[in-house]
Amino acid sequence: MAITFYDLCGKDGARFSPYGWRTRMALAHKGLDYTLELVKFTEKEKLAFTGQKLVPVIQYGETVVNDSFAIACFLEDAFPDKPSLFSGEAGRGMAKTINGFVDRMVQPLIAPLIVADVLDCVDESCKEYFRSSREQRFGMTLQEFQSKRDEKVAAFRTALEPIRMVVKDQRFIGGSAPTYADYILFDSMQWARLTSTFQLVEGDDPIHAWFERVLDSNGGIAREEPIAATAA
Amino acid sequence: MAITFYDLCGKDGARFSPYGWRTRMALAHKGLDYTLELVKFTEKEKLAFTGQKLVPVIQYGETVVNDSFAIACFLEDAFPDKPSLFSGEAGRGMAKTINGFVDRMVQPLIAPLIVADVLDCVDESCKEYFRSSREQRFGMTLQEFQSKRDEKVAAFRTALEPIRMVVKDQRFIGGSAPTYADYILFDSMQWARLTSTFQLVEGDDPIHAWFERVLDSNGGIAREEPIAATAA
Numbered sequence: 001m002a003i004t005f006y007d008l009c010g011k012d013g014a015r016f017s018p019y020g021w022r023t024r025m026a027l028a029h030k031g032l033d034y035t036l037e038l039v040k041f042t043e044k045e046k047l048a049f050t051g052q053k054l055v056p057v058i059q060y061g062e063t064v065v066n067d068s069f070a071i072a073c074f075l076e077d078a079f080p081d082k083p084s085l086f087s088g089e090a091g092r093g094m095a096k097t098i099n100g101f102v103d104r105m106v107q108p109l110i111a112p113l114i115v116a117d118v119l120d121c122v123d124e125s126c127k128e129y130f131r132s133s134r135e136q137r138f139g140m141t142l143q144e145f146q147s148k149r150d151e152k153v154a155a156f157r158t159a160l161e162p163i164r165m166v167v168k169d170q171r172f173i174g175g176s177a178p179t180y181a182d183y184i185l186f187d188s189m190q191w192a193r194l195t196s197t198f199q200l201v202e203g204d205d206p207i208h209a210w211f212e213r214v215l216d217s218n219g220g221i222a223r224e225e226p227i228a229a230t231a232a
Numbered sequence: 233m234a235i236t237f238y239d240l241c242g243k244d245g246a247r248f249s250p251y252g253w254r255t256r257m258a259l260a261h262k263g264l265d266y267t268l269e270l271v272k273f274t275e276k277e278k279l280a281f282t283g284q285k286l287v288p289v290i291q292y293g294e295t296v297v298n299d300s301f302a303i304a305c306f307l308e309d310a311f312p313d314k315p316s317l318f319s320g321e322a323g324r325g326m327a328k329t330i331n332g333f334v335d336r337m338v339q340p341l342i343a344p345l346i347v348a349d350v351l352d353c354v355d356e357s358c359k360e361y362f363r364s365s366r367e368q369r370f371g372m373t374l375q376e377f378q379s380k381r382d383e384k385v386a387a388f389r390t391a392l393e394p395i396r397m398v399v400k401d402q403r404f405i406g407g408s409a410p411t412y413a414d415y416i417l418f419d420s421m422q423w424a425r426l427t428s429t430f431q432l433v434e435g436d437d438p439i440h441a442w443f444e445r446v447l448d449s450n451g452g453i454a455r456e457e458p459i460a461a462t463a464a
Contacts, residue, residue, distance in 0.1 A: 087326075089407035090319035093398050094326035097405055097413065100394030101333055162332030166325050173329055175321035181329065 002035055003027070006047065006057040009038035010121045014228035016194040018107065021187035021222070022068040023056040026075055026180060028218035030082035034058075041126035069099050072180050085180040095181045098173075101162070107188045109156035110200070113149045116142040117196035121228040149198060156200065160185070160207050168206035171213055178217045186214040186222070194228050234267055235259070238279065238289040241270035242353045246460035248426040250339065253419035253454070254300040255288040258307055258412060260450035262314035266290075273358035301331050304412055317412040327413045330405075333394070339420045341388035342432070348378040349428035353460040381430060388432065392417070392439050400438035403445055410449050418446040418454070426460050 005027065008017035015024075015038070027034055039046050044053045050064050057066045058074065065074045073092065076085050086092040115134060119142055122130045131142060138145045163173065163185055172178040178186075189211055192200050201207045215223040237259065240249035247256075247270070259266055271278050276285045282296050289298045290306065297306045305324065308317050318324040347366060351374055354362045363374060370377045395405065395417055404410040410418075421443055424432050433439045447455040 084322075087322035088319045090316075090405075090411045090413070091323045091326060093402060093405040093407055094319075094323060094330060094413045096398045097333075097394050098326060098329055100397045101329075104393050105337070161336050162329050165332045166328045170325060173322075173325040175325055179322045179326075181322070181326045 001061045003032060004037055004059040005034040006037045006039050006050075006055050006059070008055045009040055009123070010126075010228060011123045012228075013038060014121050014194070015225065016118070016121060016191050016228055017055065018188045018191035019054075019068040020056045021190050022180075022183055023058065023071050025183040025187060025218060025222070026072045026085055028221055029085055029178075029180070029183070030075055030079050032075070032079065032082065040123050042129050069096060087174075087179060091179070095179070095184075098181045099184050102184045102188060106156070106159045106185065109152070109159055110188055110192055112145050112152050113156065113198055113200065114146070114192045114196040116146040117198065117229060118191075120230050121195045153198075153200065157202075157205070157207075160201070163210075164206050167210035172210065172217075178214055182210075182214055182217075186211060190222055190225075194225060196229050233293045235264060236269055236291040237266045238269045238271050238282075238287050238291070240287045241272055241355070242358075242460060243355045244460075245270060246353050246426070247457065248350070248353060248423050248460055249287065250420045250423035251286075251300040252288045253422050254412075254415055255290065255303050257415040257419060257450060257454065258300075258304045258317055260453050261317055261410075261412070261415070262307055262311050264307070264311065264314065272355050274361050301328060319406075319411060323411070327411070327416070330413045331416050334416045334420060338388070338391045338417065341384070341391055342420055342424055344377050344384050345381045345388065345430055345432065346378070346424045346428040348374040349430065349461060350423075352462050353427045385430075385432065389434075389437070389439075392433070395442075396438050399442035404442065404449075410446055414442075414446055414449075418443060422454055422457075426457060428461050 005023060007015055007020040007024065009015055037046065039055050047053055047055065047057060050057050050066055052066055054066055056068055056071060057064065058071050060078065063074070065071050072085055076092070086095050119127060119130055135141055166173050173181040189200055192198065201211070237255060239247055239252040239256065241247050269278065271287050279285055279287065279289060282289050282298055284298055286298055288300055288303060289296065290303045292310065295306070297303050304317055308324070318327050351359060351362055367373055398405050405413040421432055424430065433443070
């Protein structure tokens with residue numbers, strides 16, 4: 001039985017969705033092959049069979065799963081003999097806590113640093129949709145929302161402290177090897193790395209060294225992904 | 233070989249330190265007996281042999297460990313056959329991340345809700361030390377710092393969201409039974425429960441139901457602890 005993975009794509013097939021990356025790293029961690037289906041922002045009709053409009057989506061036989069954390073749980077349960085994403089029941093609850101922490105308290109601090117740059121990586125056919133939907137959400141133009149990012153980045157760096165305290169003393173949150181908890185923040189930062197030239201953390205930040213280590217994990221698939229960002 | 237546990241105490245032997253509770257729940261989780269040594273705020277000379285001034289401290293033979301997370305790691309490693317606090321190497325890193333999240337982003341939002349009430353639970357001999365040291369830290373009187381708590385509590389409740397998302401769907405962060413990740417937030421809220429009549433969360437908040445479940449865990453030791461709070 002084959003896995004089909006529906007992932008968001010931008011201009012020229014660029015794949016930068018942070019949630020798509022969580023699924024992509026989870027699939028790589030478990031060493032699973034899959035068929036890739038790319039979905040542009042304005043091609044959500046491709047997801048009609050899922051009963052909702054968001055990627056990533058995994059289809060495995062009759063089973064359809066959306067929401068990146070639910071997908072990780074599905075992969076963990078469906079492929080228990082492959083390397084674990086969570087380290088048991090207790091680890092799954094902790095990973096879900098960290099998932100909520102990054103989604104609620106960290107990733108919202110990245111958006112105002114890069115969102116106008118992300119627009120440049122969106123396919124021409126989707127730009128108007130992307131711009132107007134985001135400008136409505138933020139209540140201002142994307143350029144305004146992204147202004148003063150040299151000041152705003154401080155709040156993002158401060159919010160990383162709970163993870164910095166861990167990875168300054170060990171290679172990964174997962175210890176000697178990354179687990180799903182690592183991929184959560186990594187993928188939010190990978191979103192920025194692929195779409196923007198803005199520097200999220202300083203070179204001497206332990207988060208930077210940890211990020212480089214995750215880039216090298218899983219055969220370096222995250223490092224090999226083409227950078228979509230256009231020169232600033 | 234016996235364990236000696238040095239814990240903070242207030243008036244009439246009241247034990248409300250959130251960090252002391254983390255060690256106490258970790259010891260109970262592992263089913264370990266210990267000799268208790270109580271240390272008042274102004275009795276830090278009792279800790280001179282540790283080379284620092286903070287409780288909790290664990291002494292086990294020649295080994296002396298301070299810092300509640302380091303103590304939990306020590307107990308996990310020294311008693312590997314007892315119930316696990318972390319669920320392996322990956323779980324330990326995740327628990328440390330959650331420890332940092334609660335210490336940096338949640339517990340600082342509890343202090344302004346209860347700190348003047350905590351003063352009433354401090355031994356008479358330590359009140360002046362407690363008041364002046366905290367007023368210096370906060371830059372205002374404890375009553376001022378604790379004012380408007382009906383408004384301030386909203387920020388605390390919002391900060392719980394990453395944990396609320398987990399325990400609304402399962403009994404504990406640890407799954408069917410609590411692990412160290414549960415004790416971290418629990419013990420910060422136990423600090424408030426023992427020292428103040430202020431209500432941290434609404435009765436219909438999933439965090440409330442989870443807190444009650446942790447109170448019943450480990451033989452109910454947290455529920456049985458005498459409430460030190462004086463009537464408001």
